[in-house]
Amino acid sequence: MNIESQDLYTQIILSMAALVGLTSFLMLGQGRLLRLIFVFAIQGLLLTLTTAVAAYSLGNHHLYISAVLTLALKVIFIPWMLRREVLKTNMHRDVETLANQTAVMLGGASLMVFSYYVLHPIVQTTSPVMLNALAVSLSVMLLGMLLMISHKQAIAHVVGFMSIENGLFFAAIVATKGMPMVVELGIAFDVLVAAVLFGIFFFHIRSSIDSLDVDLMNKLNEVDK
Amino acid sequence: MNWLIAILQTTLFVALAPLLAGWLKRCKCYLQNRKAPSVLQPYRDLLKLTNKQPVVSEQASWLFIKAPYIIFSATILAASVVPLIAVDLPTSASADVIVMVGFFAFARFFLALAGLDVGTAFGGMGSSREMTISSLAEPAMLMAVFTITMTASTTNLSWAISHVLEQGLVLRPSFVFALFALILVAVAETGRIPVDNPTTHLELTMIHEAMILEYSGRHLALIEWASQLKLMLYGVLIANIFLPWGIAQSFTPQALGYGLLAIIGKLAVLAIILAIAETLVAKMRLFRVQEYLGFAYLLGLLGMLSHIILEASR
Amino acid sequence: MKAGIVPIHVWLPEAHPVAPSHISALMSGVMLKVALYGLIRFCFDLIDKVQWEWGVVLLIIGTVSALGGILYAMMQPNLKRLLAYSSVENIGIIFMVLGLAMIFLDNGHPDLAALGFLAALFHAFNHALFKNLLFLGAGMIQQQTHELNIDMLGGLIKKMPQTSMVFLVGCMSISSLPLFNGFVSEWLAFQTALQVDVLDNGVLRSLIPVSAAALALTAALAAACFVKVFGLTFLGVPRSRHSEKAHEVKDKGMLAATTLLASLCFLVGIFPSVIISLINRVSSQLLAHTLPNESVLSWLWIAPVSHEQASYSPPLVLSGALIAGCVCYWYLRRDPAKAIRIAPTWDCGFGGLTPRMQYTSSAFTMPIRRIFAKAWIIDEQVNKDMQGAMNQDVAAVHYALHIQDHSWPWLYQPLEREVNNLAKQVGRIQTGNIRTYLGYSFVTLLLLLWVIS
Numbered sequence: 001m002n003i004e005s006q007d008l009y010t011q012i013i014l015s016m017a018a019l020v021g022l023t024s025f026l027m028l029g030q031g032r033l034l035r036l037i038f039v040f041a042i043q044g045l046l047l048t049l050t051t052a053v054a055a056y057s058l059g060n061h062h063l064y065i066s067a068v069l070t071l072a073l074k075v076i077f078i079p080w081m082l083r084r085e086v087l088k089t090n091m092h093r094d095v096e097t098l099a100n101q102t103a104v105m106l107g108g109a110s111l112m113v114f115s116y117y118v119l120h121p122i123v124q125t126t127s128p129v130m131l132n133a134l135a136v137s138l139s140v141m142l143l144g145m146l147l148m149i150s151h152k153q154a155i156a157h158v159v160g161f162m163s164i165e166n167g168l169f170f171a172a173i174v175a176t177k178g179m180p181m182v183v184e185l186g187i188a189f190d191v192l193v194a195a196v197l198f199g200i201f202f203f204h205i206r207s208s209i210d211s212l213d214v215d216l217m218n219k220l221n222e223v224d225k
Numbered sequence: 226m227n228w229l230i231a232i233l234q235t236t237l238f239v240a241l242a243p244l245l246a247g248w249l250k251r252c253k254c255y256l257q258n259r260k261a262p263s264v265l266q267p268y269r270d271l272l273k274l275t276n277k278q279p280v281v282s283e284q285a286s287w288l289f290i291k292a293p294y295i296i297f298s299a300t301i302l303a304a305s306v307v308p309l310i311a312v313d314l315p316t317s318a319s320a321d322v323i324v325m326v327g328f329f330a331f332a333r334f335f336l337a338l339a340g341l342d343v344g345t346a347f348g349g350m351g352s353s354r355e356m357t358i359s360s361l362a363e364p365a366m367l368m369a370v371f372t373i374t375m376t377a378s379t380t381n382l383s384w385a386i387s388h389v390l391e392q393g394l395v396l397r398p399s400f401v402f403a404l405f406a407l408i409l410v411a412v413a414e415t416g417r418i419p420v421d422n423p424t425t426h427l428e429l430t431m432i433h434e435a436m437i438l439e440y441s442g443r444h445l446a447l448i449e450w451a452s453q454l455k456l457m458l459y460g461v462l463i464a465n466i467f468l469p470w471g472i473a474q475s476f477t478p479q480a481l482g483y484g485l486l487a488i489i490g491k492l493a494v495l496a497i498i499l500a501i502a503e504t505l506v507a508k509m510r511l512f513r514v515q516e517y518l519g520f521a522y523l524l525g526l527l528g529m530l531s532h533i534i535l536e537a538s539r
Numbered sequence: 540m541k542a543g544i545v546p547i548h549v550w551l552p553e554a555h556p557v558a559p560s561h562i563s564a565l566m567s568g569v570m571l572k573v574a575l576y577g578l579i580r581f582c583f584d585l586i587d588k589v590q591w592e593w594g595v596v597l598l599i600i601g602t603v604s605a606l607g608g609i610l611y612a613m614m615q616p617n618l619k620r621l622l623a624y625s626s627v628e629n630i631g632i633i634f635m636v637l638g639l640a641m642i643f644l645d646n647g648h649p650d651l652a653a654l655g656f657l658a659a660l661f662h663a664f665n666h667a668l669f670k671n672l673l674f675l676g677a678g679m680i681q682q683q684t685h686e687l688n689i690d691m692l693g694g695l696i697k698k699m700p701q702t703s704m705v706f707l708v709g710c711m712s713i714s715s716l717p718l719f720n721g722f723v724s725e726w727l728a729f730q731t732a733l734q735v736d737v738l739d740n741g742v743l744r745s746l747i748p749v750s751a752a753a754l755a756l757t758a759a760l761a762a763a764c765f766v767k768v769f770g771l772t773f774l775g776v777p778r779s780r781h782s783e784k785a786h787e788v789k790d791k792g793m794l795a796a797t798t799l800l801a802s803l804c805f806l807v808g809i810f811p812s813v814i815i816s817l818i819n820r821v822s823s824q825l826l827a828h829t830l831p832n833e834s835v836l837s838w839l840w841i842a843p844v845s846h847e848q849a850s851y852s853p854p855l856v857l858s859g860a861l862i863a864g865c866v867c868y869w870y871l872r873r874d875p876a877k878a879i880r881i882a883p884t885w886d887c888g889f890g891g892l893t894p895r896m897q898y899t900s901s902a903f904t905m906p907i908r909r910i911f912a913k914a915w916i917i918d919e920q921v922n923k924d925m926q927g928a929m930n931q932d933v934a935a936v937h938y939a940l941h942i943q944d945h946s947w948p949w950l951y952q953p954l955e956r957e958v959n960n961l962a963k964q965v966g967r968i969q970t971g972n973i974r975t976y977l978g979y980s981f982v983t984l985l986l987l988l989w990v991i992s
Contacts, residue, residue, distance in 0.1 A: 011396035018398025018531045025523065102519055109526050113745050116534045120741070135534055278877045282884040284776055286696040290879065298863035302856060318846070319855040320717075323729050327717040330762055334716055337763075341770030341898070343884050344693070349770075349898025356766055357906040360759035364752040367729075371748050375736055380729075380849040428887075439885065443871045515910045526749070533744050 017136040024143040044074030115139040133174040140167030231316040238304040242453040243267035252500035279442025292339040293447035303328035310484035311473035317383035340436030351435025368525025369406040402528030409521035411459035464491035545607040556619035560678025568667040594641030604631030649828035658727035672709040672800040694777040708801040714762035720807040776894040916943040
């Protein structure tokens with residue numbers, strides 16, 4: 001497959017895939033929470049654009065609705081909520097020192113190669129565009145997981161979780177050319193519920209251990225040391 | 226004829242470099258609410274410096290006196306490789322992009338030696354820092370360059386640009402990454418904010434300036450000119466590889482003039498972007514530079530991966 | 540192991556510096572190549588089919604050695620130890636390119652394999668040239684100043700102008716600067732690595748450019764390292780009495796030998812195709828393939844794959860450099876009224892610059908030491924002597940820095956302990972009792988009889 005022989009739609013989708021991948025990397029290397037949330041919002045925006053492009057080129061009107069939903073939820077509501085949480089707890093001044101940032105970044109890059117390698121035999125029969133988009137979305141998911149592993153703050157964990165969901169969403173848009181409306185609405189609702197639930201969790205974690213640093217949760221360990 | 230145009234292009238490169246520096250300064254002054262000097266001020270500075278008697282330290286050896294000439298000619302050679310207004314010139318076949326990086330290394334080698342020659346602490350400090358930063362920047366730069374050369378399957382800049390022109394507008398994710406990586410490396414290598422501050426007066430924060438602290442007169446003029454040339458070189462590299470449209474593919478006067486206008490326009494826009502970035506960003510600590518360049522390397526790596534994964538998978 | 544590959548390289552920087560300089564030149568230039576010769580003979584000649592997996596192994600080992608070698612070299616203040624470590628680096632580069640050649644060979648691109656093979660052999664040849672030159676130069680410095688610690692040298696460029704000139708050529712070749720021979724072979728190595736697009740395996744295609752970037756890092760670090768070597772040894776102000784009293788080498792033979800090597804470094808850098816066509820014959824015998832048919836090799840050009848892909852013309856570049864240099868030199872120096880004025884060095888107005896204020900070896904490499912901190916075992920101590928009424932005035936500051944290889948505590952010391960333990964076990968056999976010894980002979984005899992039957 002050569003990129004020159006593809007149509008404009010494919011080129012745009014591939015560029016979007018690359019940019020989504022980039023935002024995942026940016027999140028991975030981010031030590032400041034507010035910037036992390038900002039990059040997350042940008043990733044949401046990229047997803048919205050991808051959905052809109054897909055809707056336009058496939059002539060699939062209900063995809064527009066899902067684009068609007070993505071915009072409202074992932075670009076505006078969830079980032080806003082997280083930002084408010086950060087400002088309220090006064091955590092925006094902390095810089096989280098990432099232990100071994102270079103190793104994490106290189107690990108991320110090799111995850112990308114790995115996900116490509118894993119998907120290669122599965123999708124050999126379908127179009128190569130699908131393979132690429134799926135590889136990128138799988139690596140976005142893995143990177144989200146890595147983000148959760150490498151960061152300490154609970155809010156970073158939420159962002160990581162949401163970006164895993166973003167990866168899934170991207171794969172769904174590109175690979176199935178739009179799911180049934182019900183499924184999309186369901187997913188959007190799920191995300192919303194998850195966000196609200198996380199908000200409640202934050203409240204409880206903070207009131208019980210006075211911090212959102214998940215490493216402090218080790219105190220809850222009941223095994224005597 | 227071809228050789229004539231090649232020489233003309235190199236001369237243009239050398240002649241226009243101070244203009245770019247002047248324009249950059251003007252943009253920065255405008256953004257920072259200061260009264261800007263004339264765009265031609267760098268020319269006047271260079272003229273003033275060449276007319277002054279150079280003062281050389283009594284500790285200096287012949288290397289210190291010869292180094293500016295070596296640095297300047299190595300940078301000119303690098304400039305002759307990069308297509309400015311036209312592609313397919315004979316000079317660009319004599320060396321490719323790896324050799325161009327080699328020329329930069331050549332100039333840097335002598336600059337760092339000259340910094341060590343006088344035996345002051347500042348010179349050594351500048352040399353040490355410059356060599357550190359450049360050795361971190363080089364892999365990032367080559368990663369970005371590899372992405373481009375693998376796409377065009379050539380390391381010859383002129384052929385690579387023709388290849389991009391032939392294909393027309395193709396959205397390549399790898400080029401987006403390579404572009405950003407190259408911009409970051411260019412900022413580091415030309416000693417701009419946030420890596421180094423070219424206008425600093427505090428010796429402890431200097432990198433490039435610390436090495437040339439002992440230079441004066443025509444020697445200083447040559448080194449300043451070489452660094453302006455290097456800035457322009459990176460600008461042209463970025464502009465002509467990623468947005469080559471407008472560059473002359475035939476040697477008619479019309480095409481050449483059009484190519485000249487195109488590159489001046491592109492460089493002016495790039496300078497504005499650089500000025501905005503320099504105004505917004507603060508200079509970072511020396512030991513943050515590794516993270517910055519690590520990010521540039523990561524971008525280059527992602528560019529290459531996305532070339533392999535997204536664009537050329539089999 | 541004979542080639543000195545990380546992590547089993549530690550004997551090399553111990554062994555090479557203790558020999559007299561001309562012998563260590565031979566050790567680095569020739570002895571290490573014997574191991575290489577053995578490897579090439581074994582892999583390309585004796586075995587019918589090369590597996591590409593071995594190529595990957597060689598590539599990775601080579602990358603580690605190249606990076607490790609140059610990083611360890613940077614931290615050495617002793618000139619000959621530094622040069623020995625840099626041999627580790629160069630052997631690493633050669634291994635990398637050989638690995639590439641194997642990968643291409645097994646994937647059905649023998650012409651590209653020939654290119655990699657050529658780059659490796661050419662680099663081996665170049666390494667022999669400039670490493671010999673540098674070791675001989677180090678020998679000359681040692682003879683004149685009785686010092687090899689570059690923190691004790693300095694300012695030799697005025698005392699030993701000819702030595703400094705040849706040493707500069709050596710430093711420039713080893714830092715792979717254009718116009719010198721080291722650059723040509725490194726350029727060929729990059730060209731080989733950039734041909735990965737022909738491979739089918741996606742993982743290989745992403746692995747090889749990464750190692751090429753590591754090669755770039757190695758080259759840049761080597762340049763930094765040899766800036767340090769030349770800058771601290773020859774430039775600046777003398778740091779010790781010995782280096783102040785040094786004078787040019789009297790022996791004509793020593794100068795002639797190093798000058799010959801230096802001019803060879805330069806000539807091979809300008810006209811590489813002579814050597815390349817020689818090596819091409821070797822690769823045609825060994826691999827039954829030469830460079831790709833389209834490639835251009837003449838005295839003026841080298842274009843390893845085809846003219847469109849990459850070309851390099853050192854003579855043209857040299858003439859361009861000469862023209863540009865001469866024009867601005869002539870233009871700027873035409874006015875005799877603006878002759879250079881000699882003045883004391885600027886000392887910030889405080890007065891009294893001393894040689895001890897110069898950057899030292901450990902100061903020069905400090906940023907790199909901090910960035911790649913995990914590559915060494917660093918023991919850095921700053922002790923302050925306090926005095927005065929409240930014991931608050933600093934009278935003297937002592938700074939101690941010890942840098943050690945990782946492979947000593949991780950590989951050699953456990954091994955040493957094991958061997959010692961084993962030796963103790965074996966020692967138990969020796970009881971001193973003659974009847975026991977007779978018993979051993981008896982049992983051995985019985986065993987042998989059993990084996991024979």
